[in-house]
Amino acid sequence: MNCRRAMFSDLLEMQNCNLKNLAENYSYRYYLFHYLASPEMLEVAEVPGKQKICGYVMSQMEEKGNAKDIPHGHITSVSVLRTYRKLGLATTLMKMAERSMGEIYNSDHVILNVRESNMAAKHLYQKTLGFIVDERGIEYYNDGENSYTMKASTKREIWNHTSKAIQSKIDEEKQKKDQEANSSENNKTQKEGQSRSTGKGKKKR
Numbered sequence: 001m002n003c004r005r006a007m008f009s010d011l012l013e014m015q016n017c018n019l020k021n022l023a024e025n026y027s028y029r030y031y032l033f034h035y036l037a038s039p040e041m042l043e044v045a046e047v048p049g050k051q052k053i054c055g056y057v058m059s060q061m062e063e064k065g066n067a068k069d070i071p072h073g074h075i076t077s078v079s080v081l082r083t084y085r086k087l088g089l090a091t092t093l094m095k096m097a098e099r100s101m102g103e104i105y106n107s108d109h110v111i112l113n114v115r116e117s118n119m120a121a122k123h124l125y126q127k128t129l130g131f132i133v134d135e136r137g138i139e140y141y142n143d144g145e146n147s148y149t150m151k152a153s154t155k156r157e158i159w160n161h162t163s164k165a166i167q168s169k170i171d172e173e174k175q176k177k178d179q180e181a182n183s184s185e186n187n188k189t190q191k192e193g194q195s196r197s198t199g200k201g202k203k204k205r
């Protein structure tokens with residue numbers, strides 16, 4: 001999967017991805033506004049060769065109320081299509097968003113809201129990315145569910161974290177390579193043994 005900055009032509013598919021996954025939906029105009037205002041704050045995951053968007057993160061810098069306000073970003077929405085989950089995509093997209101906030105806007109921290117019942121997202125934010133709960137919003141969502149407002153410094157070191165999903169893929173690949181190397185070593189030894197016993201391979205004098 002290829003994670004990259006969003007392009008204008010991705011906006012419809014981003015909206016589609018959001019409609020399939022979340023109760024919090026936005027008009028196409030909203031995506032367009034975000035794209036025109038700060039294209040560097042929209043990242044997508046694309047299925048290679050298919051030109052299909054399977055995940056996105058949309059974020060923004062909070063407006064400064066006054067000069068003393070600390071610059072900080074806000075994750076507006078993140079989502080990955082069901083078939084492509086647990087592959088580390090949301091982790092990568094979130095890291096990319098945070099990197100843009102830090103590098104382009106010198107953001108100090110990032111905040112987001114998550115439903116109390118959203119186990120997958122809470123794991124992603126707290127366990128994988130190290131967010132902490134800042135506040136609990138009672139009946140924050142339209143359907144009455146409570147929210148957690150979470151916060152993380154954008155100056156923290158998150159780039160070295162490898163998600164378990166990615167790590168297990170790396171381990172799997174390594175195991176496969178080791179097995180291949182072992183079996184080709186075994187074949188070689190077997191062939192050498194056979195040629196010794198049949199006398200094949202010996203130079204005639």
Ligand SMILES: CC(C)(COP(=O)(O)OP(=O)(O)OC[C@H]1O[C@@H](n2cnc3c(N)ncnc32)[C@H](O)[C@@H]1OP(=O)(O)O)[C@@H](O)C(=O)NCCC(=O)NCCS
Pocket residue numbers: 021022078079080081084085086087088089090091092113114115118119120121123124127128162163164165
């Ligand atoms: C939440 C969501 C974005 C995660 O996307 P993802 O690409 O599957 O996440 P990752 O593969 O990067 O996984 C990150 C971590 O979360 C864990 N995780 C993913 N899905 C999980 C689940 N259903 N339950 C528990 N943990 C889960 C992964 O194992 C991984 O943990 P690790 O770092 O300890 O290995 C995805 O489930 C989704 O799109 N959900 C619907 C939309 C949504 O809820 N958005 C968030 C709104 S606040």
